[in-house]
Amino acid sequence: MNTDPAMFYLxxxxxxxxxxxxxxxxxxxRYRVEATRQRLFQVRDDLFDYAADGNISFSHPAYxxxxxxxxxxxxxxxxxxxxxxVMLFATAKRRLPLTQRLQETWKEAQSDISADVAKQLxxxxxxxxxVLFTHVLRSPLAWxxxxxxxxxxxxxxxxxxxxxxxxxxxxxxxxxxxxSTLLAVDAAALAARAA
Amino acid sequence: xxxxxxxLQKLIVTEQTRTALIERIGKIxxxxxxxxxxxxxxxxxxxxxxxxxxxxxxxxxxVDVGLGEKFAMSTLVVTATASLLYARYERHLRKTxxxxxxxxxxxxxxxxxxxxxxxxxxxxxxxxxxxxx
Numbered sequence: 001m002n003t004d005p006a007m008f009y010l011x012x013x014x015x016x017x018x019x020x021x022x023x024x025x026x027x028x029x030r031y032r033v034e035a036t037r038q039r040l041f042q043v044r045d046d047l048f049d050y051a052a053d054g055n056i057s058f059s060h061p062a063y064x065x066x067x068x069x070x071x072x073x074x075x076x077x078x079x080x081x082x083x084x085x086v087m088l089f090a091t092a093k094r095r096l097p098l099t100q101r102l103q104e105t106w107k108e109a110q111s112d113i114s115a116d117v118a119k120q121l122x123x124x125x126x127x128x129x130x131v132l133f134t135h136v137l138r139s140p141l142a143w144x145x146x147x148x149x150x151x152x153x154x155x156x157x158x159x160x161x162x163x164x165x166x167x168x169x170x171x172x173x174x175x176x177x178x179x180s181t182l183l184a185v186d187a188a189a190l191a192a193r194a195a
Numbered sequence: 196x197x198x199x200x201x202x203l204q205k206l207i208v209t210e211q212t213r214t215a216l217i218e219r220i221g222k223i224x225x226x227x228x229x230x231x232x233x234x235x236x237x238x239x240x241x242x243x244x245x246x247x248x249x250x251x252x253x254x255x256x257x258v259d260v261g262l263g264e265k266f267a268m269s270t271l272v273v274t275a276t277a278s279l280l281y282a283r284y285e286r287h288l289r290k291t292x293x294x295x296x297x298x299x300x301x302x303x304x305x306x307x308x309x310x311x312x313x314x315x316x317x318x319x320x321x322x323x324x325x326x327x328x
Binding site for chain 1: 208209210220233237240243247255258267270274284285288292
């Protein structure tokens with residue numbers, strides 16, 4: 001029998017670490033999905049209220065399209081994780097015809113509404129994307145890469161400041177990829193819904 | 196459905212296989228990390244039980260590198276804090292949901308019953324501040 005108290009402390013520490021791990025990857029993970037769905041419900045409710053106030057018809061293609069995308073996001077947000085987002089980001093180019101068509105259909109649906117209404121609908125769409133993005137960032141899996149990314153961005157900024165060079169081209173490329181990935185998220189949700 | 200929408204639907208259906216594959220890979224990666232962590236920690240805990248029984252195990256090395264009392268206290272504090280935060284977030288989520296649904300239930304019921312009376316709780320379901328004694 002080992003009477004070293006350090007071994008007993010180690011056992012207690014490991015068991016509480018196990019409890020913390022399960023809390024993070026099971027209990028908190030379920031909470032994240034529920035919270036994300038509630039936030040998306042809120043965005044959908046706001047969209048409904050906006051239409052109910054007479055700003056846009058319930059049968060308007062833009063309203064129907066946006067509601068369909070939000071519904072798909074509500075239904076499949078449990079599948080959205082950091083590895084999925086990274087893979088969507090990495091394969092964004094292959095999905096270009098679909099994302100371009102999605103964007104065109106969205107713009108076309110908005111063609112006969114006023115600029116204010118179109119802006120408001122874009123705002124609802126942006127909010128839904130933000131909710132999904134936050135959902136991914138809240139994952140414990142995301143903490144380490146996010147920290148690494150922040151450090152990398154700081155290093156790039158420091159390098160740019162020291163050398164006097166502006167990484168404009170990189171910024172533009174990242175912006176393009178970001179937009180394409182957000183559309184890919186919509187497309188992925190719609191594809192899962194159509195399955 | 197016009198021609199453009201039909202083409203969009205066709206592209207979405209074509210995308211299904213790739214999306215499904217990406218989602219499955221993502222799920223496998225997440226599960227591997229989740230269960231891998233659990234398995235490792237459970238195995239280390241098992242080794243420390245064996246060490247307590249008097250057997251020489253890898254757990255002794257963990258003790259030698261300083262994973263003793265401070266490690267136990269800090270993981271206990273972190274787990275307890277995380278549990279409290281979880282309870283706090285759950286409560287906040289429930290109340291926010293109550294508030295969100297309350298507005299709609301009220302508006303819909305008032306259409307059918309304009310003289311509908313309220314329990315006078317707050318929209319988040321808390322005791323009315325005027326009723327607190």
